[in-house]
Amino acid sequence: MLRASPGTERESAPKCGGNEAKTGQAEELRHMRTFFEFFAGGGMARLGLGPAWRCAFANDVDPAKCAAYRANFGGETLIEADIAALKLEDLPAVRADLAWASFPCQDLSLAGARAGLAGARSGLFFQFWRLIEALSGAGRAPRLIVIENVAGLMTSNGGADFRRVIETVAGGGYVVSAMAIDARWFSPQSRPRLFIFGFAQECAPRRRSAPPLDSFSPAAMRASLGALSSKATRRWRWLAARPTARPNMRLEDLVDINAPDWCAARGAAALSMMSARQRATVEALRASGDRHVGAAFRRIRIENGARVQRIEARFDGLAGCLRTPAGGSSRQMLVKIEDGRVFARLLSPREAARLMGLPEDYRLPEQTTAALKLCGDGVSVPVVRWIGEAILTPLLAQEAQAA
Structure with a gap:
């Protein structure tokens, strides 16, 4: 037994x-x-x-x-x-x-x-x-x-x-x-x-x-x-x-907006991997002068017969479906547009926990991979x-x- x-x-x-x-x-x-x-x-x-x-x-x-x-x-x-x-x-x-x-x-x-x-x-x-x-x-x-x-x-x-x-x-x-x-x-x-x-x-x-x-x-x-x-x-x-009724909460309300790891270089790299249509969306948001936060995944797409890695972002106030971190493409990214600049970073375990509705005092595994897998x-x-x-x-x- x-x-x-x-x-x-x-x-x-x-x-x-x-x-x-x-x-x-x-x-x-x-x-x-x-x-x-x-x-x-x-x-x-x-x-x-x-x-x-x-x-x-x-x-x-x-x-x-x-x-x-x-x-x-x-x-x-x-x-x-x-x-x-x-x-x-x-x-x-x-x-x-x-x-x-x-x-x-x-x-x-x-x-x-x-x-x-x-x-x-x-x-x-x-x-x-x-x-x-x-x-x-x-x-x-x-x-x-x-x-x-x-x-x-x-x-x-x-x-x-x-x-x-x-x-x-x-x-x-x-x-x-x-x-x-x-x-x-x-x-x-x-x-x-x-x-x-x-x-x-x-x-x-x-x-x-x-x-x-x-x-x-x-x-x-x-x-x-x-x-x-x-x-x-x-x-x-x-x-x-x-x-x-749906909640009034947006993705922006759950992310650490002033986290130190927001990176302009990573934002530029993400922008370079977007399709022309996605880049146009980002440029329009940039021109608005407001702050916008979106979620993004890496995807493999077939374009002109070739496999191309793309960053696909959404700015509808929602994160994409959280996945287990089986590889780099499964880690969800965050994209922030603020003051005319584009920043990006990986979603943190605590932010993933918030998206799952876990309270702030929930004790996550210390290892990032284990915490993201749990969520x-x-x-x-x-x-x-x-x-x-x-x-x-x-x-x-x-x-x-x-x-």
């Missing part, structure tokens, strides 16, 4: 004296919702769910992410191990309200080889589901399941991988749904992600009619759903919840918060009212 390693608590527990305090704490814990956090990373799902939820179990295999998890939350519930090594006895003997799984995206991402669920990394979804089946067999199936991954899951292998996840969850006795959510609704980062939901019958949504076509239930999703088995189709429900692999904290408040909590309350 694998065991959690306590590590060091981020904050010391409040010191309360007497049996009354202990009784009060026990009562508070009794009313908290419990969740299991699979593929936990740095604990972003835990942060998003917030203090009304109690983490009863967490698991990840990455040492740097696990170290960050312990530094921020302690390690009492965290098991650092390959999910394939976990067994039923490693999980708490409780029925969790929620099992959250942000399983690896490398084989599903448009930037990867797209091996899909047959790949060694994204195929770990089935190890997660093995544990859900074990919990179900023990009478402890979680009431709710959330599975998060890149939007590319909807089209992987012509939509077959998406359907396989839906069929798997439905085959486990759950009512199923899905929603595509871009983090830009909550923070200045373009980060589209797919969320697949499983609901125990007692807390399932009731809507069967499809909502109007929108970015939350896009055409790619609907096309795949048309090929579901009759059993999975009967178990499918649509979610009516939608974010109502690039993570789930947006404010997106999780919205899911918890708009979908999960109301459905659990619906179950409680019916009891």
Whole structure:
């Protein structure tokens, strides 16, 4: 049996004296919702769910992410191990309200080889589901399941991988749904992600009619759903919840505008690698006399039959989707236009953390690459918060009212 390693608590527990305090704490814990956090990373799902939820179990295999998890939350519930090594006895003997799984995206991402669920990394979804089946067999199936991954899951292998996840969850006795959510609704980062939901019958949504076509239930999703088995189709429900307003926050509000590493030479180099159209955009912004901050990536483009490396920037107030730092081209750049000059530098780990919704006191790994990987692999904290408040909590309350 694998065991959690306590590590060091981020904050010391409040010191309360007497049996009354202990009784009060026990009562508070009794009313908290419990969740299991699979593929936990740095604990972003835990942060998003917030203090009304109690983490009863967490698991990840990455040492740097696990170290960050312990530094921020302690390690009492965290098991650092390959999910394939976990067994039923490693999980708490409780029925969790929620099992959250942000399983690896490398084989599903448009930037990867797209091996899909047959790949060694994204195929770990089935190890997660093995544990859900074990919990179900023990009478402890979680009431709710959330599975998060890149939007590319909807089209992987012509939509077959998406359907396989839906069929798997439905085959486990759950009512199923899905929603595509871009983090830009909550923070200045373009980060589209797919969320697949499983609901125990007692807390399932009731809507069967499809909502109007929108970015939350896009055409790619609907096309795949048309090929579901009759059993999975009967178990499918649509979610009516939608974010109502985008934030007033811009990329410029989250970056360190006076950081010492803004570099005019790097800005000139970036400008020289832009297409003529992009340079014209920068020149127009420069002529305005205002300050503008944009985000940029290196891209390889085919021009006149040759491979050309380009810097492609955006000045719409959003950062591009954070990635893991697998190579130089995956590091996002910042471009600042100020006083008629162009400056550039790399996005810092702390700025990446802000884009993911992590608080300023969140303890990132000290190594830059590890910190950027933690952020690039993570789930947006404010997106999780919205899911918890708009979908999960109301459905659990619906179950409680019916009891």
